[in-house]
Amino acid sequence: MTQALDTARKHLLQPAGLTDGDLDRVLAVLCAPGLDGGDLYFQAAHQESWVLEDGIVKEGGYSIERGVGVRALSGDKTGFAYSDDITLPALMEAAGAARAIGRAQQDGRVAVRREVTPRDLYPPLDPLGTLDEQARIRLLQSLDAEARRQDPRVSQVIVSLAGTHEVVMVLQTDGTLAADVRPLVRLNVHVIAEDGQGRREQGSAGGGGRSGYDFFLEQDRGLGYAREAVRQALVNLEAVDAPAGTMTVVLGPGWPGVLLHEAVGHGLEGDFNRKGTSAFSGRLGERVAAPGVTVVDDGTLEGRRGSLNVDDEGTPTNHTVLIEDGVLRGYMQDRLNARLTGMPLTGNGRRESYAHLPMPRMTNTYMLAGPHDPGEIIASVDQGLYAVNFGGGQVDITSGKFVFSASEAYLIEGGRVTRPVKGATLIGNGPDVLTRVSMVGNDLALDTGVGTCGKEGQSVPVGVGQPTLRVDGLTVGGTHQS
Amino acid sequence: MSQAQSPELDPRALEAVVAQVLEEARRAGATAAEAAASRDSGLSVNVRLGEVETLEYHRDQGVAVTVYMGQCKGAASTSDLRPESLREAARAACRIARFTTEDPCAGLADARLMARDWPDLDLDHPWGVSADEAIERARICEAAARERDDRIVNSEGASLDSFRGASVYGNTHGFLGGYITTRHGLSCSVLASEGAGGMQRDHWYTVARHAGDLEDAAEVGVRAADRALRRLGGRRLSTRRCPVVYAPDVARSVIGHFLGAIRGGALYRKASFLLDHLGRPVFPEFVHIHEQPHLPRALGSAPFDHEGVATRARDLVTDGQLSGYLLDSYSARRLGMETTGNAGGVHNVTIDAGEQDLEGLLREMGTGLLVTELIGHGVNTVTGDYSRGAAGFWVEGGEIRHPVEEITVAGNLRDMFMNLQAVGRDVDRRGNIRTGSLLIDGLTVAGE
Numbered sequence: 001m002t003q004a005l006d007t008a009r010k011h012l013l014q015p016a017g018l019t020d021g022d023l024d025r026v027l028a029v030l031c032a033p034g035l036d037g038g039d040l041y042f043q044a045a046h047q048e049s050w051v052l053e054d055g056i057v058k059e060g061g062y063s064i065e066r067g068v069g070v071r072a073l074s075g076d077k078t079g080f081a082y083s084d085d086i087t088l089p090a091l092m093e094a095a096g097a098a099r100a101i102g103r104a105q106q107d108g109r110v111a112v113r114r115e116v117t118p119r120d121l122y123p124p125l126d127p128l129g130t131l132d133e134q135a136r137i138r139l140l141q142s143l144d145a146e147a148r149r150q151d152p153r154v155s156q157v158i159v160s161l162a163g164t165h166e167v168v169m170v171l172q173t174d175g176t177l178a179a180d181v182r183p184l185v186r187l188n189v190h191v192i193a194e195d196g197q198g199r200r201e202q203g204s205a206g207g208g209g210r211s212g213y214d215f216f217l218e219q220d221r222g223l224g225y226a227r228e229a230v231r232q233a234l235v236n237l238e239a240v241d242a243p244a245g246t247m248t249v250v251l252g253p254g255w256p257g258v259l260l261h262e263a264v265g266h267g268l269e270g271d272f273n274r275k276g277t278s279a280f281s282g283r284l285g286e287r288v289a290a291p292g293v294t295v296v297d298d299g300t301l302e303g304r305r306g307s308l309n310v311d312d313e314g315t316p317t318n319h320t321v322l323i324e325d326g327v328l329r330g331y332m333q334d335r336l337n338a339r340l341t342g343m344p345l346t347g348n349g350r351r352e353s354y355a356h357l358p359m360p361r362m363t364n365t366y367m368l369a370g371p372h373d374p375g376e377i378i379a380s381v382d383q384g385l386y387a388v389n390f391g392g393g394q395v396d397i398t399s400g401k402f403v404f405s406a407s408e409a410y411l412i413e414g415g416r417v418t419r420p421v422k423g424a425t426l427i428g429n430g431p432d433v434l435t436r437v438s439m440v441g442n443d444l445a446l447d448t449g450v451g452t453c454g455k456e457g458q459s460v461p462v463g464v465g466q467p468t469l470r471v472d473g474l475t476v477g478g479t480h481q482s
Numbered sequence: 483m484s485q486a487q488s489p490e491l492d493p494r495a496l497e498a499v500v501a502q503v504l505e506e507a508r509r510a511g512a513t514a515a516e517a518a519a520s521r522d523s524g525l526s527v528n529v530r531l532g533e534v535e536t537l538e539y540h541r542d543q544g545v546a547v548t549v550y551m552g553q554c555k556g557a558a559s560t561s562d563l564r565p566e567s568l569r570e571a572a573r574a575a576c577r578i579a580r581f582t583t584e585d586p587c588a589g590l591a592d593a594r595l596m597a598r599d600w601p602d603l604d605l606d607h608p609w610g611v612s613a614d615e616a617i618e619r620a621r622i623c624e625a626a627a628r629e630r631d632d633r634i635v636n637s638e639g640a641s642l643d644s645f646r647g648a649s650v651y652g653n654t655h656g657f658l659g660g661y662i663t664t665r666h667g668l669s670c671s672v673l674a675s676e677g678a679g680g681m682q683r684d685h686w687y688t689v690a691r692h693a694g695d696l697e698d699a700a701e702v703g704v705r706a707a708d709r710a711l712r713r714l715g716g717r718r719l720s721t722r723r724c725p726v727v728y729a730p731d732v733a734r735s736v737i738g739h740f741l742g743a744i745r746g747g748a749l750y751r752k753a754s755f756l757l758d759h760l761g762r763p764v765f766p767e768f769v770h771i772h773e774q775p776h777l778p779r780a781l782g783s784a785p786f787d788h789e790g791v792a793t794r795a796r797d798l799v800t801d802g803q804l805s806g807y808l809l810d811s812y813s814a815r816r817l818g819m820e821t822t823g824n825a826g827g828v829h830n831v832t833i834d835a836g837e838q839d840l841e842g843l844l845r846e847m848g849t850g851l852l853v854t855e856l857i858g859h860g861v862n863t864v865t866g867d868y869s870r871g872a873a874g875f876w877v878e879g880g881e882i883r884h885p886v887e888e889i890t891v892a893g894n895l896r897d898m899f900m901n902l903q904a905v906g907r908d909v910d911r912r913g914n915i916r917t918g919s920l921l922i923d924g925l926t927v928a929g930e
Contacts, residue, residue, distance in 0.1 A: 048578075053751075056583035061557040062574040064567070081539040084561040097539045100613065133581045156751055192753055192864060200752065202864045242869070244892065244928035245721040275530070276636055277673055277683065355542065394857040394871070398673055398683035399716075401888050403858035403871035425860035425869040425890050427928075477860065477869040477890025479926040481721055 008169035008179035012042040016087045024110045029095040031108030037173030038072040043354040045166040052140040052159040069354040070094040074102035082355045116178035118309035122210035124181035127163035130212030146226040156192035170314035178314035189225045193233035203232030207448030209303045235420045242424035242478025249474040252388035254445040257464035262393040262402040263430040269360040270337035279400030279431045288328045289434030295323040299363030305449040306364035306463035313349035320346045334360045352458040366465030370440025374468040377439045379415040386410045400430040425477040441468030491648040493660040500652040503547045506572035512549035514654045519545040522647030529620040530639030549575040553584040587815035593655040597792035600785030604778040606662040607692040609644045616642045619699045626703030627672045638671040657790040666693045670703045674710040684709035691779045716887035719929040725850035726925045730910035733920040746813020755866030764804045771799035775829035782914035788826030832916040835907040845880035866895040889929040
């Protein structure tokens, strides 16, 4: 038995005295004639958060969540019930409710167990045990001091720290049995700077991953976030109105990869493509990006925020090529959509919690590096925008229209980066934006571990990344008309 | 299929949970404490292309406790309401309070502000809809959308949800109060396509406390279909400056940005573009914005806020001037003011409607943009800078000429509020913010 499975049994089954025989009884309800099976998803998580503001540790919180989700499948129909009570009666009741989808009456036979050997991408630790409370508070205070030390114009600093320890176990009626222990930490610094003449601007930086809190002490990462947040706020104090109109845009490396997440990522999720509701539906093998553009979704990167040893259906995660040299190669799948479309599983079945149904979701989505030096890319642009930091984005997967909002951007004039401009939303059309990528940098970077993706009301942690990119023709939603 | 599960919701049981967790907090050394407990159950179904796609039974519960050890604060929450878990949560909150710093503004809301003898707001209307009935109603809704026009080529389905939940709040002032609410909804989302012009998707929904107040299922489907159809053939616009009419469902977000800027948390952090604007004009003189927490059956009604403070009808904008903030007890103390009963949010914020319907507003605008969809998050509450992705219709001579897409609308919220020209009488009551269409002058539209 794997260590994760051992931990999962201890956290999830033993407190209620649940045995393998009990679980087989529940699974038998989902193996009924008329059903295509189903799964049980056990989850126990505890989480803490701390907030420092005005130089004092103002808030702290701790939460415990545990429960089990029971899903029954019949063709493309799904029945679902869940309970925060992990006991046999609650499980049997949930299974009985879920299987109503297939109008099944009798119980069926359960397949033989097949333990999934998960990847080993992060240590199965509890972040809450990695630094004692005093050390966590010193960490928050050191970031506050570092931010204020940078510049007297810094008027407000908010530092927030969160850590989660999550244990999950999945049982499928086909016998698949998998478990995962998932640590996750996140640290963020938000600052407001004032120029003394009534103008205020903000800056924000942070990071994290699947590790303990010591991650933030290594290489002074935490202090780096504080310095970066201040730098952004001060740049914004100098920013002039952003331009309005369609122009050449150079996107910086790393977090601007949110472009890929919105422009193509969501549109390549298996559910939308099975249903034919995505602008990318039925386009496998077609050119959707310029030659030289390769985009992957990779849940197997060590310690990354978007990484998973197994997905929430017990499938080991993968390195999935979505777009190869500009040609659409694959979609991201969960079990339901892979089965219904006869496509391979990619380990992208994810859910926010036991109380939510799994769906195809991204893990870490990024573009591979190209040949160009970033300096050469900027020098190639006569008039345009250089956008290096972004807030969130959104996409309409049917029309393909997507937006993402710059929080730090500069004008490019005569091949040089000149004045900073205010934040603005950029809008484009997913199926054609990557065909307008004319230069790909050699500086691939992944984001620092800050992304959260929302879909149908469910949030999951994700990663993005890209090298510096030149896009010929994106609409910049500023207020200044040239 | 089985009947929708609706286990008895007993506020008394939740009151006991709250009382116990407060007692545990006191035992663990808290000098004051407050707690909120909730329990919900519900059913949701989705029907796609005439077949059931998902059938979900929901059942959630939780308790959150905040403790004060002097002026130090700690919080904990759990979904497990067994006595030993409540003790654990109270202890965890107290442990955290040992590590937070003394904050003179921390604490419960003043005892004298606690709600007493609140009215029944008529918020509990269990439907008892069975899974089969729910599926049938969703099926009627989706079928009406798909049969509306041959150009409706695909569907994301129709969903019906019905929820009932109890929530109880208590604190060590001795306040203990709770109530039950219901919420039922039906929505439909379909895709339209014509020739090689690509697909367009749109949706419509209805939501209410009482199932009898929901729009007719077929009507919801027809509206979803019409909304998707009217987007076909969308074009871009060239970059320009022009007036904009926000349709009611997106106008709500504009009022939402105003509320975000007068929230206590944004004000005491000096993170709002409306800092120090109390008593000053923020809208034109005709504008009246107010809060109505006690509207019977309304989606935003509540007898008391998340700190037990009695809610009351109040003005936020009077004759265009900012006349009230949105404060909880903490932000109020930070600002040297008194809480406004807005811990947890607002309650039925309404901007008084004008005389004209949407057509009238478009005529008043003459030439400009009607925005019916906004996407993205390009709003900066510190500066008021506003830039969002949009879709809608180009209007000339007061009449819709053609759909537009892949554009942005941008401006500064402070200017946008002052440049509000008119509020329509086409009020959308489906949320906590009630507004008609808004005509705003002088935005920048970026496109080709």
